[in-house]
Amino acid sequence: MRIAIAGGSGFVGKALAKRLVELEHDVFILTRNPSRNGNNMTYVQWLTNESDPLKHLQDIDVMINLAGESIGAGRWTPQRKNRILQSRLQTVAEVLQLMKDLRKKPKVFLSASAIGFYGTSLHDTFTENEITPGDDFLADTVKQWEAKALEAHKLDIRTVLCRFGIILDNKEGALPRMALPYKLFAGGNLGSGQQWMSWIHLKDVVNGIIFAMENEKLSGPVNFTAPKPVKMTDLGKALAQAMKRPHWLPTPAFVLKAALGEMSLLVLEGQRVLPTKLKSAGYSFQYEQIDSALNDIYQK
DSSP states (O other), X not given: OEEEEETTTSHHHHHHHHHHHHTTOEEEEEESSOXXXXXXXXXXXXXXXXXXXXXXXXXXXXXXXXXXXXXXXXXXXXXXXXXXXXXXXXXHHHHHHHHHHSSSOOSEEEEEEEGGGGOOOSSOEEOTTOOSOOSSHHHHHHHHHHHHHGGGGGGTOEEEEEEEOEEEOSSSSSHHHHHHHHXXXXXXXXXXXXXXXXXXXXXXXXXXXXXXXHOTTOOEEEEEOOSSOEEHHHHHHHHHHHHTOOOXXXXXXXXXXXXXXXXXXXXXXXXXXXXXXHHHHTOOOSOOSHHHHHHHHHOO
């Protein structure tokens, strides 16, 4: 197939593009700074005055949007929160306009989203059947982000909202920061340790996106989380074991709040989210248990 990816040079995008090329699809990476092409991968300039992406994207079968400013790259000042939101809304709007302008519409549009939609809870379990968003910044951001992406329905394009949990990889994402104290022999609970973490291995993100791309029965919100979420204390113990380090020195909640401000909710509060639609559709997770996921990441 011919597959276009906005955000194809990011954390998930790089891994996804690599796998799609291995499967012999033709991949088009939408980027402001195109580099050399090759190996079934074409870099297409967009969002610049000189760009004309349409000439490269006619007859694409799939459009994937993974673009947006990282939520974990800095303290959530009012200005940064606005950039986080606007980067998502503007990118989706640009992708929608591209699809409108194509003479033949893609069969499916997969757009990045997040389990932040559900808000946080120590006790509740969330599936895609939950339609009421939470009441914090991330929930409101996801609500607006998804509403914009769903405008693709007006173009009669099957649309999948990929609600990502915490994606685990040893090079990028949240895990390297969580692992740093353990590397320094100072790892332990963050806050109470009783908050839930709905995680997913990067390989299951990539394979899950491809599965959703190919499965015509999947549409709307789809949770990309492993079937076995864990409490943070259990994650820490599994991480310590995988890295052969002790789990002993807790970081109190007030320290994290002082250091991170509102962004501390990413680690101090969580939610238990299950991948009901992926499982029901027949997706088989490569990593269901946190131990096997972390062993794969740290014992290669």
